[in-house]
Amino acid sequence: MNQRQPKPEWLKVRAPGGERYLHLKRKARELGLATVCEEARCPNIGECWGGGTATFMLMGDTCTRGCRFCHVKTGRPGALDPDEPTKVAGLIAETGLDYIVLTSVDRDDLPDGGAGHFAATVRALKDRAPELLVEVLIPDFRAVEADLATIVASGPDVVAHNVETVRRLTPGVRDRRATYDQSLVVLARLKALGARFTKTSLMLGLGETRAEVAEALADMRRHGCDIVTFGQYLQPSPKHLAVQEFISPAAFRDYQEMAEGMGFMYVASGPLVRSSYRAGELFLKGAIAEGAAGMAPVFTPLPMLEQGA
Numbered sequence: 001m002n003q004r005q006p007k008p009e010w011l012k013v014r015a016p017g018g019e020r021y022l023h024l025k026r027k028a029r030e031l032g033l034a035t036v037c038e039e040a041r042c043p044n045i046g047e048c049w050g051g052g053t054a055t056f057m058l059m060g061d062t063c064t065r066g067c068r069f070c071h072v073k074t075g076r077p078g079a080l081d082p083d084e085p086t087k088v089a090g091l092i093a094e095t096g097l098d099y100i101v102l103t104s105v106d107r108d109d110l111p112d113g114g115a116g117h118f119a120a121t122v123r124a125l126k127d128r129a130p131e132l133l134v135e136v137l138i139p140d141f142r143a144v145e146a147d148l149a150t151i152v153a154s155g156p157d158v159v160a161h162n163v164e165t166v167r168r169l170t171p172g173v174r175d176r177r178a179t180y181d182q183s184l185v186v187l188a189r190l191k192a193l194g195a196r197f198t199k200t201s202l203m204l205g206l207g208e209t210r211a212e213v214a215e216a217l218a219d220m221r222r223h224g225c226d227i228v229t230f231g232q233y234l235q236p237s238p239k240h241l242a243v244q245e246f247i248s249p250a251a252f253r254d255y256q257e258m259a260e261g262m263g264f265m266y267v268a269s270g271p272l273v274r275s276s277y278r279a280g281e282l283f284l285k286g287a288i289a290e291g292a293a294g295m296a297p298v299f300t301p302l303p304m305l306e307q308g309a
Contacts (some may be wrong), residue, residue, distance in 0.1 A: 008246050055101040055137070056088055057214075058121055059114045063105035065175035069164070069203065071236035072105060080114070085121040091129040100125060102156075103137035108177070113139060115147035119154035126155055133157045135199075140178060143185045145193070152193045158227075160199035163188045163220065166212035173206060173241065183221045191224035197265070199227035201274070203257070206233050207244040214258060223263050230255050230269040247271065 058071075059080055066074040092100055107114040109286075116254040118136065125134050135158035141147040151159060161181045165173045183200075184205055190198050200220055203212065220228060230252060236241050249271065256269035 028179045034153050054097055058088075058102060058104040058109050059082060059117060064108040065106040065177060067164075067174045067178065068241045069206075069236075071182055071234060071240070077105065077107060077109060080110075080117055084117070087114040088121055089124040089243065092132065093128050099133045099135070101135045101137055104139060106175075106178075108142075112146070112147050112150065113141040115141055115150040119150050122151075122154035122156050134171055135160060137162065138186075140182055140186050142177070143182050143189065143243075147190055148189050149193050152195050156195075158197045158199055159190050160201070160227075161190065161196040162201045163187075163216060164201070165206055166205055166208045166216045167219075168212060169206055169208060179215060184219055186298050187220065187225045188223040198224060200225050201229045201231065201269075202231055202271060203233040204247045204252075205243050205245045206241065210254075213255060218260050219266075221264065225296060226265045228259050228264050228267055229273050230259075231273040232271040248298070 029283040054228070060077045061073065062077040063072050064074070064077065088102075090099075095175045102118065102125075104114055104118060110117075118138065122134055122136065127134055134156045136151060137160040138151055140161065141151075161183060163180065164170070165176075167180045170178075187198055187200060202216060204213070217228065232243075232247055233243060235241060252269045252271060252273075256267050259267040259269070
């Protein structure tokens with residue numbers, strides 16, 4: 001059994017609460033909707049839900065893959081809920097959220113991996129609330145171009161796919177079907193298919209070196225990725241991969257500067273940053289609004305986020 005290290009002070013956060021948080025949690029339960037915020041035990045759940053952002057996990061709470069860092073359960077998923085796109089759109093309209101992130105479990109059991117269901121949810125959200133900003137954080141869909149095209153054609157404002165870790169560590173961290181090179185191909189194809197903003201994320205603290213992070217960033221840029229986030233890996237249970245290192249706030253600043261120097265449009269880097277964290281939301285709201293007004297987006301990085309700030 002893994003020996004869990006005590007968390008440093010910069011990783012401690014307040015317990016979630018507040019009226020909007022409690023309302024959203026109750027309504028999601030009533031509608032049978034899953035949120036990755038809860039399933040993945042995200043430390044920022046209270047801040048994000050209270051501030052107008054939530055990440056919904058489509059297609060159930062059971063994944064066909066078994067990544068060693070992920071708390072989402074693995075098994076045989078049930079049938080898709082054909083009403084899920086309508087339920088998600090209705091809940092968002094009711095709660096007044098203005099930035100929604102859609103993600104999902106992997107559904108290798110479905111012919112299109114669930115791309116059509118994903119796209120139907122994006123369209124339902126846009127039909128119900130045209131001003132809503134929608135980010136999708138997608139599986140790799142085995143890099144099938146037709147499935148990736150289905151996602152892009154549905155009109156999300158941001159398309160994200162996480163590389164998760166550096167090349168050397170990928171086989172021991174991710175499911176064998178989720179390879180490092182396949183994720184890079186996904187990012188490149190999304191951009192080629194017309195995705196406006198593409199985004200990815202790296203977990204730190206799994207034993208990667210600075211040189212390996214630099215290599216991964218260079219690979220991402222070569223494959224057209226616009227936005228990257230860095231966050232601390234936190235072991236969700238004793239059965240999962242152990243934390244090899246708690247990365248200091250100073251090291252996160254270093255990685256932010258490294259990524260900015262490589263030309264990423266926006267970088268969010270900090271111990272509590274997650275791929276769907278509000279830093280990206282705040283940046284993208286401004287960029288998308290300027291683009292909608294016919295202006296070239298101005299990519300001004302926000303300060304590095306520490307301790308959930």
